Amino acid sequence: MARQLDFYFDCSSPWTYLAFHAVQPLAAELGAKIAWKPILVGGVFNAVNQTVYDNRSNPNPLKQAYMRQDLAAWARFLGLKIIFPPSIFPVNSVKCMRGALVALDDGKLVPYATAAFEAYWGGDRDLAHPDVLGDIAAAAGIERRHFFASIDADAFKARLRANADELIARGGFGSPTIFVGSSMFFGNDRLPLVRAALEAT
Numbered sequence: 001m002a003r004q005l006d007f008y009f010d011c012s013s014p015w016t017y018l019a020f021h022a023v024q025p026l027a028a029e030l031g032a033k034i035a036w037k038p039i040l041v042g043g044v045f046n047a048v049n050q051t052v053y054d055n056r057s058n059p060n061p062l063k064q065a066y067m068r069q070d071l072a073a074w075a076r077f078l079g080l081k082i083i084f085p086p087s088i089f090p091v092n093s094v095k096c097m098r099g100a101l102v103a104l105d106d107g108k109l110v111p112y113a114t115a116a117f118e119a120y121w122g123g124d125r126d127l128a129h130p131d132v133l134g135d136i137a138a139a140a141g142i143e144r145r146h147f148f149a150s151i152d153a154d155a156f157k158a159r160l161r162a163n164a165d166e167l168i169a170r171g172g173f174g175s176p177t178i179f180v181g182s183s184m185f186f187g188n189d190r191l192p193l194v195r196a197a198l199e200a201t
Contacts, residue, residue: 003032003198006179008167010041011100011116011127012093014084016176018074019188020117023178024110026191030198036109038100039164040093041175047164049173056090074188081122091120092128094160098151099133101159103140112140 007023009016027034045052068084075082096116103112115136119125125132130148137147150156167177171184178185180197 003030003201004035004180005032005194005198006035006037008037008039008163008172008175008177008179009113010039010093010175011096011113011120012091013041013175014071014082014121015188017082017117017121018071018078018080019176019178019191020113021078021080022188022191023176023194026195027198030195032198036100036104036113037163037167038097038104038160039167039175040097040160041164042090042093043161043164044168044173044175048168052174083121083124086120086124088126088128091126094128095133095151096127096136098156098160099137099142099147101156102147102150103137103142106140106142108140108142112136112142115139 005023005027007020009020011017023034026032071082071084100109100113100116103109116127119132119136120127125135127133127136133151134144134147137144170179172186174186176186176188178190178194180194180201183197185191185194185197
C-alpha cells in the first residue's frame with residue numbers, strides 16, 4: 001500500500017507555517033503522498049476548541065515569552081524567516097483558504113500555500129487584503145479573475161467547511177493536524193512521530 005499522510009492546515013497558524021515546510025522533504029524522503037486539506041481553523045476553534053480565545057485574551061506571560069522563543073528557534077532550524085506577532089494577528093484567512101482549494105484543483109497548492117505563508121509570516125502582509133491575495137495567486141500562476149470568482153463561489157465555501165467538519169469528526173482541534181491512517185498528530189513538533197508512523201506502513 002502506498003504511503004500517505006493527510007495534512008489539515010490554515011495559513012494563519014505559525015506552527016503550520018513551520019510544519020508545511022518541514023513535512024514536504026519528510027514525505028519525499030519516505031515516498032509518501034501528501035493529501036492537502038485546507039481548513040478554516042477559526043471554525044474548528046469555534047466548534048471544539050474555544051479555550052484558544054481565552055488564552056489569547058488572558059495570555060500567560062511566561063508561556064507567551066517561551067512561545068516566541070520557541071517559534072524563533074524552530075524557524076532558524078528550518079531556515080525560515082518568521083515575524084511574530086505579525087501586525088494583524090489573528091488574521092481573517094477565510095478567503096485565503098478558499099483560494100487554497102482553488103489552487104489544489106489547479107494543481108498549484110504547494111506554490112500557492114508557500115506564497116501565502118511567506119506573505120504573512122515572512123512579509124507581515126494581511127491575508128485578508130485583496131491585493132495580497134492577488135499577489136499570492138499570481139505567484140502560484142493562478143489567473144486573477146478565475147481566482148477571485150472562485151473564492152466567492154458557494155462550492156468553495158462549502159468545501160472549506162466540509163474539510164473542517166471532517167477534521168473535527170476525526171478528533172482534530174487545530175492546525176496543523178496530520179493523519180497517517182487513523183493515527184493523529186498535532187503540531188510541528190510531532191513530525192518525528194509522523195515519520196515513525198509512515199515507516200511502519
